[in-house]
Amino acid sequence: MKRYETVIGLEVHVELSTASKIFCACSTKFGEKPNSNSCPICIGMPGAMPILNKKVVEYAILVGLALNCTISKKSILDRKNYFYPDLPKAYQISQLYFPIARNGRITIDTDDKSKSIGIHELHIEEDAGKLIHDSDKNMTLVDYNRSGVPLIEIVSEPDMRSAEEVKSYLEKLRTMLRYLGVSDCKMQEGSMRVDINLSVREVGDTRLGTRTEIKNMNSLKAISRAIEGESKRQIDILQSGGLIDQETRRWDDNENESVRMRLKEEADDYRYFPEPDIAPLEISDEWIHELMALLPEFQDEKILRYQKDYGISEYEAGVLTSSKEIANLFERATRLCNLPKEVSNWLMVEGMRILKDNYIDPWDICLTPERLSTLILMIEEGRINRIKGKEVFEKSFLEDVDPEDYVKKHGLEMISDDKMLRKVVVKVLEDNPQSVSDYKNGKTKAFDNLVGQTMKSMKGKADPALVNTILKEMLEN
Amino acid sequence: MKEITAMSAMTVAEKIKAKELSVQEVVEAQLKAIKLREPLYNSYITITENEAKEQAIKVQGQIDNGELKDSPLAGVPVAIKDNICTRGIKTTCASKMLADFVPAYDATVTERLKKSGAILIGKVNLDEFAMGGTTKTSYFGETKNPWNRDHTPGGSSGGSSAAVAAEEAFISLGSDTGGSIRQPAAYCGLVGFKPTYGTVSRYGLIPLASSLDQIGPLGRNISDCASILELISGYDPKDSTSIKQGRYNYRSALVDDVKNMKIGVPKLYLDEDLDEDIRSCFLGALKTFEDMGAKVELFDLDEIRHSVQAYYVISCAEASSNLSRYDGVRYGHRTGDYDGLDELYKKSRGEGFGYEVKRRIMLGAYMLSSDKYEAYYNKARRIRTIISKTYDEAFNKYDILLSPESPNTAPLLSDDYSSSKNKQKSEILNVSVNLAGLPAVSIPCGKDRKGLPIGLQLIGKKFGEKALIQAAYSFEQTRPYERPGTLVN
Incomplete structure (x- = not known):
């Protein structure tokens, strides 16, 4: 039987913990009243214009440096055009042609060995709003609090081969981002979301197989299950002589299987073009050096x-x-x-x-x-x-x-008063004749019991060393 | 005393300052003229009568308190093109899509005008989303040219031009993406000023093509335009394409002197088969400049001949994206009956946009698709760079350039202008200026045999507004403002 290996690359979206959104002064705070953190800019009101938050660029450069990337001297924001109700402008401001950072790497540890995973690129973009479906009223509501929250997307090379490596990569990345203080990376709150690009190939083959993309994963456990489930699905297809469709899938963690969302041919053409409302970013060597000095010890x-x-x-x-x-x-x-x-x-x-x-x-x-x-x-x-x-x-x-x-x-200071402790010990010995005789018959456990009783009557504040000494002395005599 | 509404904006401001007129009197006179003439011209989409009256009292109070002393337009009613946001007042873009849209904020220009005591008198008509040159694509009906109601006032800022020519406003704001201030100014015998890209904040201008759009004034003389430009120009942190410059002291350039000014005239403008009346007016204008001591010289500027193609690619591409948000969810007309999200989008957009807008959105979306991007959008951007460079080189030799504003005067509203052979020629004169981000002004230079105004275009180098103002002011001394002879009183 043929042996297969799984080839995995990840796209990780991370919400940055800047105080304000990427293009306006609204707060990025999570869990506020719906639409309370919104303004003409982040709800895409006609005529409003984006102003790039410098802190977002700074954070992205810091992450780029920590991932050993080359930072672009000139970076450009692009519009990604598509229709969806959570996207009020009907385009997302993102980056396609000139991302902030490229060509990095990160070392992960698996089973006592380390492995280097390539970082293809890192870019900045804005998050979309959130749809809330009210099935009682058969209605969908939109909360724009998240609209315009800054994200970075970190795209790895297809260098991972197993769920364990993916887990290790994500943990490493998360620790690093938290060390940098740029994100809390809370997967359950959606501040770190993962798209998995996965293909399989025969061991020894160097070409990449046809891949599928599983979107929007937000728990490490589900990611592991999705990787295992999806590789098995692909291997089964190949083994029965079938072909893999290039497609986007969604992982159903309850059913433990992935479901087709759309084929590649059905995918949107995002009609990317440079965002005319924001001038190209010039990133100077001085700025990069200043930020490099801020990198913490990892x-x-x-x-x-x-x-x-x-x-x-x-x-x-x-x-x-x-x-x-x-x-x-x-x-x-x-x-x-x-x-x-x-x-x-x-x-x-x-x-x-x-x-x-x-x-x-x-x-x-x-x-x-x-x-x-x-x-x-x-x-x-x-x-x-x-x-x-x-x-x-x-x-x-x-x-x-x-x-x-x-x-x-709370009067917790230790009591080392010899006289007082002796009195207490005498009382304890009187009250526990069984333990005393057990001890004398060689049961050492009985000693621990007597210590415990003494401490108890001292409300735990007695000097344990002194209690030991006194007890031993009295029992021996 | 001359009728109040026939005075220039500066004159009225001075009379208000001198307490010869009260702001209320001026506003009342303006509203009266609007009511009288609006049925004839249809310049306005919204007349802000109540707001204007309240504002008049407030501004008069400020003036009485000795405030607004430095403001050249305190108390003067101003009309604003209906694609510029005004808080609490409908801003429709002359589209069914935004027929009920009330912005929650003021555009930066609106805010600056309010702060300097100008009175918003109403929102004026345009071609739908500023796409067109006639106002014929407006959802609220076409505007008529005050010089002859059978003719278009031009566009897209046709409401802005008609209102000022018909004395329904002292001055107005328009927007210019490919000639939309200069051409209507020329058709209505006005001064129309398109500033350097980045000089006037676009924050709150509902965009057609973000990299080309620029707000500017239409007025009855260059002094009025220079005054309002001073108020609206300047760096705005809310617009990241706005440029940090020193103070815009434009009124200081109102000087009658073009001695030794070097003026270039691109041959290609004269090579075109211009209308005879326009040709003779234009040659007459060149002679006037020479007589005043300027050095006028013909030269080649052929590298800009692909301007129109590049303009259409870039403007349609940007427009297709800018207009995507009108999908019936958060913004725009929402269809009454739909089954599912896709149908909501399709029907709302199908019903809300007019033909010309749909045509440009489809073109733009097509040209941005991933397999066409290189062939269209990127090529157009390269042409744009060549055009900018060509102009830069020309300005190494010349202080300003001159051209006819348009190869024809205002066409009949009944003409199918979109198929006119002059359309492309007209556009090449205009759109290359936007592609290069240059300032340009159209000033009246005569009339044709039918009595319709002819415009002369002056093009400056980036931030060369003062040279334009000085040249326009000097020329204006030889061709004083003429009002349309047909205005009813």
Whole structure:
């Protein structure tokens, strides 16, 4: 039987997090009242004209630089003409002939090896509005809040061969864009959307097969399933002697299959031409250099440096650098308390757990490096114990809470008063004769129970080391 | 005292300033003339009587408070072509498509005029979406030439020209994509000024062809035009094709002196078989300039002969895209009965647009299709570059160029002008100026045997408005403004 390989290229649309839209001063905020963020320009009122938001160009250049692209000295916006109710001008201002950046690459990691994926081009464009179908009233409504929200489209070369590589590419891209601070890349909110171009060919063949395009994917899991489903569909066709139609398809995640939207012959001719309302963009070397200086240290570089500078493992470094926010927290708190292992432990164990349990994103973390450092030093100095430390950590991780104040307000400081603790231990031993005899019969677990009882009666604030010592001493005698 | 409405805009402004006339008096007189003559000429689509009266009180108050001292047109009624947005006032483009469209904002020119105390008196007729040279494609009916009602006032700014010639407005704004200010000005015996591309903001001008369109005035003399140009010109952050320039001090160029001015006359304009009356008027004009001390010289400008073809490709292509938004969803006439989205689009556009508009949209869409793009649009852009360069070279030698504005005077409204052999010749004189983005002005230079006005076109280099104003002003001293003899009172 013939063996096949899947060839995949992606078009990724990313909403940029600029405060205002690409061609007007309206806010880009998500989830506002329908049509509250709109004006004559973004609703395409006759006679209104677009003004290009410089920040959008800046963001696009930054991404282009991060993707190792060549930045175009001269870039031109084009009109893409088509009719659709969410597109009030009946054309989208985009770029076809002279995109902002070209010829880049990005390195992804799969199964212990890295692979370089080519970036064909990167261009800027405007988003369309949103249609809302009201089936009760048999009516379609249009919300133009999203109309004119800036997008970049990143087009890869057909260099990916599997769903895992695609996942790795998208994660890499997402981390990078978040490090740059140009987008929140929230797939579920549509701020990162993916079109998959996929074809299959016999292993060893260097020509590209006929491809299909699956539009508008917005979850990593669905993307993986779509890639697997679509390659299987194409391989089945080829194996039964059929031919692939060049077409656009839609992935139905519930049915786990793709459905034809239109054949290539039915595709629109977008009648692209240069946008006459916006002068060509001149991008100077000075501007590029200025922006280059703004590029942050990315995850890959950080992972290497963390191992070297802080002596932590590659795995730990990977987790700590998974987002710019955690990495910043780690680096700055470490600079303040000089205890990299402690900082790392707190973030790796407690931090990651809290993020997961509360379904929040790293940029929602309230904890500041100063507070994290303070907390760690309080524990180191024995002012509070680790158990209470966890409580304080979680509190100040999720809310604007100062550890010092919190500890004082709730009286959480550790109790290391020998006399007082001895009294409590005596009482605990009296109340738990079974545990005492178990211990004496060699059951070490009974010891833990007695520690627990002591801590409980101290409301968790006792110095655990001292409790251990006292307990041992009393039990031995 | 002369009838108020027969005065020039500048004269009225001065009398208002000197308290010889009140703004209300002027506005009332203007409205009276409009009511009297509108049934004859049909210049207006919308007369903004109430707004004008309110504005008159407000502006008079400002003047009494000592404000608006520097504004050359405070209190003067102005008519605006109905493709320029006016907040809260219908802006129809003379199309069924936009018959009920009320913009939520003012065009930059509207805003600037309001701020300088000019009074918006109404919105004037045009060819549908400014496509045409007669006003015959207007959904609101054709406008008639005040010199002879059987003739067209020209177009597309035909309402703008007829209103000023019929003294239904002191001055008006038009828009010029391929001669649409200059030709109607010539047909109605007026001064029509098309500024350098990028001088006057296009924000709020409902576009025909964005890379060619430019707003400009039509008036009874160059001084009025220079005054209003000062008010509407200047960089506008809302229009990214507008250009940063210093102050536009155009009135300072109102000087009677063309001594040693170098004037080039492209031979190709004279080679054409011009109407005899136009030829003799034009040669007479050249002689006048020579008599005044200018150096007039014939030269070759043949590289612009493909202007019309390039113009049609570019203007239709841009128009096809600009007019796409009128699809019955967000903008434009919506058909009453439809089954599905495609039918909504097809029927709404089929019903809303007139023949000429559809013709140009189809041409434009065809020429932009991906397999035709190179052969048409891109080639036209290359021709455009050649035309610009050719003009640049001419302006190395000459201060201004002269040509007849049109090879004919205003045709009969009953003529099928679209098949006239003069149409293309007429257009070559006009459209090359837009392709190169140059300023040009049409000024009256005589009349033909039927008594219809003849226009003389002066073309300047980019930002060469002052040279044009100075030449036009000097020439005007030899040919004072003549009003149509047929106006009813």
